[in-house]
Amino acid sequence: MEKIMAFLILILIGTSFTSSAQDKKITWKKITESEDESWFASDEAKNYAENVLLYQREIGGWPKNIEMQEKISASERQNLIKLKSDPKGCTIDNGATCQEMLFLSKMYKANPDERYKTAFLKGLMYLITAQYKNGGWPQYYPLKEGYYTHITYNDNAMVNVLKILNEVKNKSGFYSIPVSDEIINLATTSFSKGIDCIIKTQYKQNGKLTGWCAQHDRETLQPAKARAYELPSLSGKESSKIVLLLMSIDKPSKEIIDAVESAVAWFETTKIKGIKIESVATGKGDKKDRVVVESPDAEPLWARFMELKDNRPFFCDRDGVKKYALSEIGYERRNGYAWYTNEPKEVLKKYNKWKKSLE
DSSP states (O other), X not given: OHHHHHHHHHHHHHHHHHHHHHHSOOOHHHHHHOXXXXXXXXXXXXXXXXXXXXXOOTTSOOOSSOOTTSOOOHHHHHHHXXXXXXXXXOBOGGGTTHHHHHHHHXXXXXXXXXXXXXXXXXXXXXXXXXXXXXXXXXXXXSOOSSGGGSEEOGGGXXXXXXXXXXXXXXXXXXXXXXXXXXXXXXXXXXXXXXXHHHHXXXXXXXXXXXXXXXXXXXXXXXXXXXXXXOOSOBOHHHHHHHHHHHHTSSSOOHHHHHHHHHHHHHHHHHOBOSEEXXXXXXXXXXXXXXXXXXXXXXXXXXXXXXXXXXXXXXEEOTTOOEESSGGGSOHHHHXXXXXXXXXXXXXXXXXXXXXXXXX
16 A cells, blocks of 8 residues: 555656646747757647748848747737738847747758748848948847947847858858858858958957957947946957857967957956855845855856956946946846856866967
């Protein structure tokens, strides 16, 4: 009897665990990054692909912040069909367009549906067309008035595009969809222009190259303001992915090598030791607050925003007034934005191997 009861308990526990796992929402980003090739052949994946095709505009791009896996009602479907010819809202922000292209590539590998191929290639041409003559990319194309017209490194938008172009020009096979020689040539030119833009926008501080701002003016190429709390600055976060991209380039030019070495030196100079960020109880229910605490053994951190003149970390509320300690800004922004990052550690980890590869 005891063995039967134990068995039943195990079944109940297993059922509870399964239900709990199913209740957890899997984001669209995680779906696109899945490496389970068999799943992309499933009916579920095909249903998601229909949504992806529906959301793509005729210009080739996609809007952002769409959970493509969610069901679409009949009225929503009709509205999306009407929006097909409207290019407004197409963007590379928050992974948009790049994520959908990755998904379609994986779908095409499992199910060689010509619609997936056509949509991917339209997306690729959208990216190439959206590029400025100076090599940068705006956040939205067609252009959306405001800070969205800046050359956008924020949240790795431009790096995501360049990574796609790099795979295409190298014929790496990472994206399963075949690309014509004509488009490969366009992608090659576009990639080169993008890298040139990165080199030209690297900020020179007191005669020394450092890092990059999250966004740069499309005309002057100088660091530029975005939202009220995103002031012209040097970014520990965005700069790291830029450098990793530069380090991935085969047979780098002297300009690329100089850019990497200068950025690495800047990362070494600006790393913050002896602190960590913790969420602590406020005594108001489950509400927590983000604080900086001393921690001698903590891994280095870097500030999201640093002063252009001397790398001093700063923080802002929505009033755009600089503060020089996280505790000095209000609760909403203190807890609603990533003010510190550890991403440059990946650059420093890979730097010696990269340097040796140049010999």
